[in-house]
Amino acid sequence: MTGVLVVDDDPHLLRILKLALETSGYAVTTAVDGRSALLAATQNPLALVILDLGLPDIDGVTVIKELREWSRVPVLVLSARHTSEDKVEALDAGADDYLTKPFGPDELLARLRALLRRSADLQAPEPVVVTENFTVDLAKHRVSREGADVRLTPIEWKILEILVRNPEKLITHRQLLTDVWGPAYAKDSNYLRVFMAQLRRKLEPDTGNPRHLLTEAGIGYRFQP
Amino acid sequence: MTGVLVVDDDPHLLRILKLALETSGYAVTTAVDGRSALLAATQNPLALVILDLGLPDIDGVTVIKELREWSRVPVLVLSARHTSEDKVEALDAGADDYLTKPFGPDELLARLRALLRRSADLQAPEPVVVTENFTVDLAKHRVSREGADVRLTPIEWKILEILVRNPEKLITHRQLLTDVWGPAYAKDSNYLRVFMAQLRRKLEPDTGNPRHLLTEAGIGYRFQP
DNA sequence: CGCGCGCATTAAATCCGCGTTAAGATTCAC
DNA sequence: GTGAATCTTAACGCGGATTTAATGCGCGCG
Numbered sequence A, B: 001m002t003g004v005l006v007v008d009d010d011p012h013l014l015r016i017l018k019l020a021l022e023t024s025g026y027a028v029t030t031a032v033d034g035r036s037a038l039l040a041a042t043q044n045p046l047a048l049v050i051l052d053l054g055l056p057d058i059d060g061v062t063v064i065k066e067l068r069e070w071s072r073v074p075v076l077v078l079s080a081r082h083t084s085e086d087k088v089e090a091l092d093a094g095a096d097d098y099l100t101k102p103f104g105p106d107e108l109l110a111r112l113r114a115l116l117r118r119s120a121d122l123q124a125p126e127p128v129v130v131t132e133n134f135t136v137d138l139a140k141h142r143v144s145r146e147g148a149d150v151r152l153t154p155i156e157w158k159i160l161e162i163l164v165r166n167p168e169k170l171i172t173h174r175q176l177l178t179d180v181w182g183p184a185y186a187k188d189s190n191y192l193r194v195f196m197a198q199l200r201r202k203l204e205p206d207t208g209n210p211r212h213l214l215t216e217a218g219i220g221y222r223f224q225p
Numbered sequence C: 001c002g003c004g005c006g007c008a009t010t011a012a013a014t015c016c017g018c019g020t021t022a023a024g025a026t027t028c029a030c
Numbered sequence D: 001g002t003g004a005a006t007c008t009t010a011a012c013g014c015g016g017a018t019t020t021a022a023t024g025c026g027c028g029c030g
Helices: A011-023 A034-043 A060-068 A084-093 A105-120 A154-165 A173-180 A190-203 B011-023 B034-043 B060-068 B084-093 B105-122 B154-165 B173-180 B190-203
Strands: A002-007 A026-031 A048-052 A075-079 A097-100 A128-130 A135-137 A142-145 A170-172 A213-216 A220-223 B002-007 B026-031 B048-052 B075-079 B097-100 B128-130 B135-137 B142-145 B170-172 B213-216 B220-223
Touching: A002 A011, A002 A034, A011 A026, A011 A105, A026 A034, A034 A048, A034 A060, A048 A060, A048 A105, A060 A075, A060 A084, A075 A084, A075 A105, A084 A097, A084 B105, A097 A105, A097 B105, A105 B084, A105 B097, A105 B105, A135 A154, A142 A190, A154 A173, A154 A190, A154 A220, A170 A173, A173 A190, A173 A220, A190 A213, B002 B011, B002 B034, B011 B026, B011 B105, B026 B034, B034 B048, B034 B060, B048 B060, B048 B105, B060 B075, B060 B084, B075 B084, B075 B105, B084 B097, B097 B105, B135 B154, B142 B190, B154 B173, B154 B190, B154 B220, B170 B173, B173 B190, B173 B220, B190 B213
Parallel strands: A002 A026, A002 A048, A048 A075, A075 A097, B002 B026, B002 B048, B048 B075, B075 B097
Antiparallel strands: A128 A135, A135 A142, A170 A220, A213 A220, B128 B135, B135 B142, B170 B220, B213 B220
């Protein structure tokens, strides 16, 4: 089943969209503001995001940019604003399509199909990441080591997921902190140290010499498959 | 250079589009009907097709379908028809985007960038700077020399990043100091000497005769790829 | 020729971030 | 309400990164 995240602050429109999408066979999760949208995006396996730009808490373009820091999921923008500047800004921030209200449900669904068709090309048919010591199944929210399941707490999972979704890429303290605890905690990296230690204790054979969850002193962490 | 095929039966609009695209740095080929469009698509290496639906010989949707028989090149449709049915038909035939006339050139270019960005993911996502002695991967925050990773400290990385992001450009002491240490340190260039020495020791084969990290006496430093 | 200036290089001293642990605080299930 | 799991907070030692200082080199200039 294809997972779609719909973000809109209008509960009415949200209901309609959810219904229409579910009727067409998509698995829909919803969010009503930017913060919870970004949260939901880390916690669900998504094939596409439908994003209304007019959100109560964060500017929609900012949501796109933050999402693009670590995800390439296709983003279809809805907006009441129809000037060229608005469209250019959203598209250049990382959106894939821009649909102005009011719009017909048929067109929305067709554009959605077009985006999914295009991104199906690069959908790595492997939501499972394997290392010689442990395996991570993004879709199933599961981690196992030597055949046995490893129990991860929510925060541990979230950190691991962000790192694993960006193999070999250096993820900064700032990004991890804001994605897990919110922007208010962007400075305090003590949390990270504690939880990275936990993760390594659970996943690394030798916590003193980590082979997959690497520290980049002063900057962040990196996952090495 | 990115190749774009523009198909439109209106010579005036065709000229305008060609000019706008070439100004933006694309290599443009043109066609005025469906038959020659399909022919041109077989003969040129294309990154994208801009297709007007109102063609004299073949129906535009048919053109898309025929093209899709053998090519997955992104197709951006232009059309004067703005009903849902038209859009759905074109998108489901294989188009990636549908823009109704009249449209602003800015929006067209933004949508085109969005499509190219998406399809670029499929090919080679390598924002890497290479010299004959070392390579710098900005996205992954990685530097390697002769295949082996080079460990850089945060400050070393920051300096290198600034230089590498501006190849051949002269960066002043002042700019490097303020970007790395903050405006308060804008005067003291001793820091820079120490760290440039470190960088050269790690990256240059002959630190006495640097080939890539050059000193511009009295002014600043320069990166030469 | 001697002097001063800016740069490169090195080594020592200082400082800070990291990993680690463990003790409260909080949340959640029942 | 109780207990277990999880999160927060604080403290400490270590190693590496940054800072600081000292030295040598090349060049222009008096």
